[in-house]
Amino acid sequence: MPLPVEQVVVFRKGGKVLWSRGKAKDVVNSWIGSVLLEEKGGDLRATIESYTVEWRLANDVDSVLVLVYNKSMELDFGGELLERLRSAVRKQPRELDKSYDRIASDLEARPRRVAPAPAPARREEEEEGEGEEEDEEEAAAEVSVEEKLRRRGVGTKGGRRKKKEDEKPTKKQPKVWRDTIHKRTSAAQVAELDYSKKEEASDASMATTYLPADGERAAWEEDEEEKKSGSWLSSLMESAAGTATLTADRVEPIMAQLRERLVAKNVAAEIATEVCESVATTLAGKKLGRFERARGAVKDALAAAVERVLTPKRSTDVLREVLAAKERQKPYVIVFVGINGVGKSTTLSKVAYYLKSHGLDVGIAACDTFRSGAVEQLRSHAKCLGVDLFERGYLKDPAQVAKAAIDDAAKKKRDCVLVDTAGRMQNNDKLMRELAKLVTLNEPDLVLFVGEALVGNDGISQITLFNRALANFSPTKRQIDGLVLTKFDCIDDKVGAALSVTYATGQPIVFIGVGQKYTHLKKLSVTQVLNALFS
Amino acid sequence: MWWWGSLLLLLFVAVLVTAVAIFALRTPRRPAAVVLIGPCGAGKTLLFYRLTEDEHCDTVSSMQSNQGQVGDVALVDFPGHYRLRGGLKDELDRATKLVMLVDAAAMAAQAKPAAELLFQVLTAFQNAKRPPPVLLICNKTDKATAKTPQRVKLMLMNEIETLRKTAHALRSIDDDDDKQQPAQLGVEGRVFSFDQHSPCPITFLPISVKNDDLSPVRAFVQTGLVSTTPSS
Ligand SMILES: Nc1nc2c(ncn2[C@@H]2O[C@H](COP(=O)(O)OP(=O)(O)O)[C@@H](O)[C@H]2O)c(=O)[nH]1
Ligand SMILES: Nc1nc2c(ncn2[C@@H]2O[C@H](COP(=O)(O)OP(=O)(O)O)[C@@H](O)[C@H]2O)c(=O)[nH]1
Ligand SMILES: [Mg+2]
Ligand SMILES: [Mg+2]
Numbered sequence: 001m002p003l004p005v006e007q008v009v010v011f012r013k014g015g016k017v018l019w020s021r022g023k024a025k026d027v028v029n030s031w032i033g034s035v036l037l038e039e040k041g042g043d044l045r046a047t048i049e050s051y052t053v054e055w056r057l058a059n060d061v062d063s064v065l066v067l068v069y070n071k072s073m074e075l076d077f078g079g080e081l082l083e084r085l086r087s088a089v090r091k092q093p094r095e096l097d098k099s100y101d102r103i104a105s106d107l108e109a110r111p112r113r114v115a116p117a118p119a120p121a122r123r124e125e126e127e128e129g130e131g132e133e134e135d136e137e138e139a140a141a142e143v144s145v146e147e148k149l150r151r152r153g154v155g156t157k158g159g160r161r162k163k164k165e166d167e168k169p170t171k172k173q174p175k176v177w178r179d180t181i182h183k184r185t186s187a188a189q190v191a192e193l194d195y196s197k198k199e200e201a202s203d204a205s206m207a208t209t210y211l212p213a214d215g216e217r218a219a220w221e222e223d224e225e226e227k228k229s230g231s232w233l234s235s236l237m238e239s240a241a242g243t244a245t246l247t248a249d250r251v252e253p254i255m256a257q258l259r260e261r262l263v264a265k266n267v268a269a270e271i272a273t274e275v276c277e278s279v280a281t282t283l284a285g286k287k288l289g290r291f292e293r294a295r296g297a298v299k300d301a302l303a304a305a306v307e308r309v310l311t312p313k314r315s316t317d318v319l320r321e322v323l324a325a326k327e328r329q330k331p332y333v334i335v336f337v338g339i340n341g342v343g344k345s346t347t348l349s350k351v352a353y354y355l356k357s358h359g360l361d362v363g364i365a366a367c368d369t370f371r372s373g374a375v376e377q378l379r380s381h382a383k384c385l386g387v388d389l390f391e392r393g394y395l396k397d398p399a400q401v402a403k404a405a406i407d408d409a410a411k412k413k414r415d416c417v418l419v420d421t422a423g424r425m426q427n428n429d430k431l432m433r434e435l436a437k438l439v440t441l442n443e444p445d446l447v448l449f450v451g452e453a454l455v456g457n458d459g460i461s462q463i464t465l466f467n468r469a470l471a472n473f474s475p476t477k478r479q480i481d482g483l484v485l486t487k488f489d490c491i492d493d494k495v496g497a498a499l500s501v502t503y504a505t506g507q508p509i510v511f512i513g514v515g516q517k518y519t520h521l522k523k524l525s526v527t528q529v530l531n532a533l534f535s
Numbered sequence: 536m537w538w539w540g541s542l543l544l545l546l547f548v549a550v551l552v553t554a555v556a557i558f559a560l561r562t563p564r565r566p567a568a569v570v571l572i573g574p575c576g577a578g579k580t581l582l583f584y585r586l587t588e589d590e591h592c593d594t595v596s597s598m599q600s601n602q603g604q605v606g607d608v609a610l611v612d613f614p615g616h617y618r619l620r621g622g623l624k625d626e627l628d629r630a631t632k633l634v635m636l637v638d639a640a641a642m643a644a645q646a647k648p649a650a651e652l653l654f655q656v657l658t659a660f661q662n663a664k665r666p667p668p669v670l671l672i673c674n675k676t677d678k679a680t681a682k683t684p685q686r687v688k689l690m691l692m693n694e695i696e697t698l699r700k701t702a703h704a705l706r707s708i709d710d711d712d713d714k715q716q717p718a719q720l721g722v723e724g725r726v727f728s729f730d731q732h733s734p735c736p737i738t739f740l741p742i743s744v745k746n747d748d749l750s751p752v753r754a755f756v757q758t759g760l761v762s763t764t765p766s767s
Contacts, residue, residue: 014612015580015597025595032596037618064598308618315651319701358704511705523705526621 003104004075006051007068010089010096014062018089019096024068027051031066033313038506039305042277044079047071054078058086059286060245065089077107244288246297251283254298265533266496268457271503279305303534306499310526312508316482318351319358321445322416326360331409332416333442335402336484337435338450339462340423343486343513345374347450348418349381351511353518356387360415365405366391367398367438370422370431378420385518390417398422399438406442419444426465436473446482448510453485453497460504467505480505486513489520493532498524565629568602568609569756572623572656573636574648575615578674578744582636583612585749586756600626605756617648620655627659632759633669634752639687639741640678650694654702654720657695657733661718666735670755677743684739688729695720696727 007022031053035046045054052075054067065082069075081103088099255276262272279302288297318334325332334351336344345368352362364382366389368374375391382389390405402419409417421438424431439447449466451459467479483501491497502509509524571579580594580601587603587610597614600622604610613619613626627633633656637649653671660666673687682690699720721732729737738761740751755761 009595011595012601013598014601015594015614016584016601017593017595020593029596032598033616033618036598037616304621307621311618311621313617315647317698317701319704320697323697323701354705358700521705 003081003108004073005067005069008066008081008085008100009068010063010065010085012063018063018093019100021100022068024051027053027068028066031055031068034506036064037308039275039278039309039503041281042274044281052078054082056082056086057281058089059282059284061090061093063089077110081107244292244294246283246286246288246294248280248284250294251280251298254295255280255302258299258302262496262499262533266456266491266494266500267533268460268496268500268504270457271460271500272496275305275309275499275503276302299534303530306533307526307530309499309503310509310524310529313506314508316508316510316523318446318510319355319360322355322360325445326415329413331363331406331414332446333406333419333444334416334446334448335419335421335439335442335444336448336450337421337466337480338423339425340371342423342450342452343484344423344450345378345381345420346516347448347484347486347511347513347521348378348420349385350513350518350521352381352385352387352418354521355416356385361413362387362416362418363405363409363412363414364389365402365417365419367402367405368420368422369394369396369398369401374420374422397437398434399441402438402442426462426469429469432466432469433473436470439470439478440474440476443476443478446510447478447480448482448484449480449501449505449507450484450486451497451501453488453491453495453512455497455500459497460500463501463504481507482510483507484511484513485509485524488512488522489514495529495532498529499533565625566609567629567631568611568626569605569632569634570626570630571610571612571634571636572626572652573615573672574638574645574652576641577615577636577638577645577649578672579612579615579636582634582672582674582744582749582752583610585744586610586753591745605753608757610756615648615652623655624659627656630667632667632755633735634672634755635669636672636674636744637687637691638675639673639684640675640681642682642687642690646690646694650691650698651702653691654695654698657735658702658718658720660734661720663734668755668759669733669735669737670752670761671737671739672744672752673739673741674744676741677746681741684741688739692727692729699727 005022007020007024007028009020009022009025009028010018011020012018027048031046031048034048035041035053040046041055041057044056045052047053048068050071051068052071052073056065056079057063058065065086067078067082069078084103085096085100088096088103092099259272259276262275263269267275279298282305283298283301286297288294322332336348338344348364352364355362364378364387366375366378368378369392372394375393379389379391390401390408392401392404398421405419406417419438419442421435422431424435426432447470449463451463455462463480463483470479471477483505485498485501498509512522512524514520514522571583573579575596580597581592583601583603584590584592586605596616597612598616598619600614601612602609603612611626613623635649635653635656637645656669671684671687673682673684675681703719721727725732738755740761742749742752751761
C-alpha cells in the first residue's frame, strides 16, 4: 500500500523544485507564504486548509523538504521520512527517486500505528538491522540538534511557550511522529551519557556528537568573544578562510541576547521566543560567507525576518480601496474594533478626515450603543469634521444599527461608512458574540483592530482572542483583516508591539496614530521600526 | 629610543590598513546586474533558469533571490512576494536593466500588485541620472485567456493613475521621507502615460516563457535592445 501522502517535495529557497512526488503545489505555495515567510517555522508542522504540512530545512544546501498529507490522517512517520530524505539530499541529490522509494517501502512495511516507544537501547538494536543504518544515525544526530534548540527555547528563561494542545499525544491515538523524535533524541542522549556504550555507537554518530563541526569553536571561547581581541582575530581568520559554519550551539547564545533585546523593546516575550526559534532553524548548518561573523550573520537573519513579518502581505492603501469601491458604486465599510479606551473613536475620526480631505463622501455609524456618552462623543467629532453621523441612540442592537447606516449610505450614494463599535474585553463572550453578529450581518470591507502601541504581553491575548471569538461566533469565520496601533507618540523607541501584533495575526498595520489631532494618522515605517529594534 | 616612533607609526599604518580592508570587504557593493521583477507566479524563476541554465524546471514560490549569469551579464531573480519587498531598493540600486514579468492570463489578479511594483520602481527612478530600460514581459501567451500587451498596458496605466493619487497620500514616518518629498511620478494634473511620463523606457513583449524561443529576452538582457519591438 502506498504511503497516504499528497506530496513530498524538495526545493531550493529560491523556488526551484529539485525533486517531487505527488501534487499539492498550491498547498506548498500557501505554506511558504503563511508559515515560512511569517517566521512561524519553529514548529516543523502546520495545518494549511485541509492539509497537514511537515517540513525540514537543509540550510547547508539551501533547500527545504516538505511533506503534505490530508489533515484527517494521523501520520506518525513524517519527521522520520523527511529526515532520511534529507540525508539523501545531502549525499545523493541525483538519486532522490531511488532513495525515496527505499524510504517509502521501509515505512510502508512498518505497522501504521505503533505502541508507545520501546526503550532507547532496544531501538538502537533494531536500527542496526536496517539497510540505511548510516543515514539513520546521521538523521538522529541532526534531530538532536534541532530538538536541542527547541527544548532550550533559544535561551528563554522560563518564558518557554507551552506545547500546543494539538501536540499532546492522546492515549487513543498515539502520535508517534512526535515520539519518534523523542526516541531519537534520547538515543543520542544515552550515547552521550553512557560511556560504556561508546564502542557500540557508530563512529559517525560519535563524531557528530562530540567533535566540533568545521569552524565551530568551543563554548569557553565563545563567551570571551566580545572582550578578547585574540579570539576576535581568530574568528576573523576563520571567516576569511571561508570555513566557518553556523551550528545550533553557536547560534543559541547570540540569539538569546537578541531575544532579550527584542523583549526590552517591548516585543511580547512569547512572540520574541517564537520568532527567534524560527530564525534559528533557518541558520543551523548554514555556511558563513567570507568575513562574515556569527554574531553579524545571526543578527542580519533576525532583522531580515522581522522585516518580512512587518512588511504587509498585501497593499494597505485604504484610499485606493475606497476609490475602487466608489467606481463600483457601493459604499466601502470599515468597522473599528478593540477594547476600551484604545482610540477607536479617535482613529475613526482621523480616517474620516483623511478620506474626506481626498474628496470622498464619508458617513459615520454610531454603533457603540453601550457606553454612555459614546454617541455624544462621536456627534461632536462628526460636527467638527463636517461629516454626517448615523445614530439610533443607546441599547439598540449594534448589528442592526450598522445595517441601517449602510443602507442609508447606499441610498445617499456615499463612498464610505465608518462603523464605531463599543470597546469590549476579549473574554466577554456576550459582547464578542454581538460583535461577531455585526461583522457577519454587514460583511464590511475591512475589520480594523485598534490597539495601543503601549501594549506588552497582554496585547497578544487581546488580539488572538478577538480573532478566535470572531471565528467561533460567526458562521462566515470572518476575522480581523487589518491593525491600527495608536499612541505611537507615547512609546519612544519601544516599538515592539508592532512586531507582536503583526506576528500574532499575520495581518498588516494599516494605520498608526501619533497624536490626538485628526492629522496625526500615518503609515507604519518598517525601516523606522527596524532601526529602533536593532540599532 | 629612536625606533619607538617608527614602530608606533608602523603599527598605526598596519591597523589603518586592516581596518580599511575589513570595512571594504565586509560591506561589499552589490555588483551590477539585470534584475527580474514581477508579482508572484508571473514566471520569473522559470525564466531565470531558462536563461541561465537552459533548463525548464518546476517551481514553487521563491523565498529568496536567485543569482546567475547569462553570458557575462549577471542576472538576479527577485522574489515577488509582498513580504520580501523590503529588499527591492537594494536590487534597484544595482540594476542596469529591468525585466518585469506579469501573468497576462491572470490580469484580474495581477494588475494591482504589478502596478504597485511598477509604480514603486518608476518612482524610485524618477530623478535618476540613468534610469534602466524596462522590458515588460506579458507572459503565458500560450494560455487562451492571455491579454494582449495593449490591454496589459492600459490596465497598468489605469492602476498607476490611481496610485499617483493614493500611494503617497498618507506619509509614513520614514526618517528620510520626512525631509524630502517623495518624487512625483508623471505631471501634476495630467493623466499618466508610459510613453510620455515614464523615466524608464518600457518595451512590452508578449511571450510564453514556457514554450517560446527566448532570443528577444536574451538580446535585451545582453544589449538592452529588443529585436522585435511590438510595443504599441
Ligand atoms: N497621544 C495619543 N492619544 C491618542 C491617540 N489615539 C487616541 N488617543 C487618546 O486616547 C483616548 C481614548 O480614545 P477614544 O477614541 O475615546 O477610545 P475608544 O474608547 O477606543 O473609542 C482619547 O483621549 C484620545 O485622545 C494617539 O494616537 N496618540
Ligand atoms: N502556461 C504557462 N505557464 C507558465 C509560463 N511561465 C511560467 N509558468 C508557470 O507559472 C508558475 C509560476 O512560475 P514561477 O517561475 O515560479 O513564477 P515566479 O513566482 O514569478 O518566480 C509555474 O508553475 C510556471 O511553470 C508560461 O509561459 N506559460
Ligand atoms: Mg469610543
Ligand atoms: Mg520565483
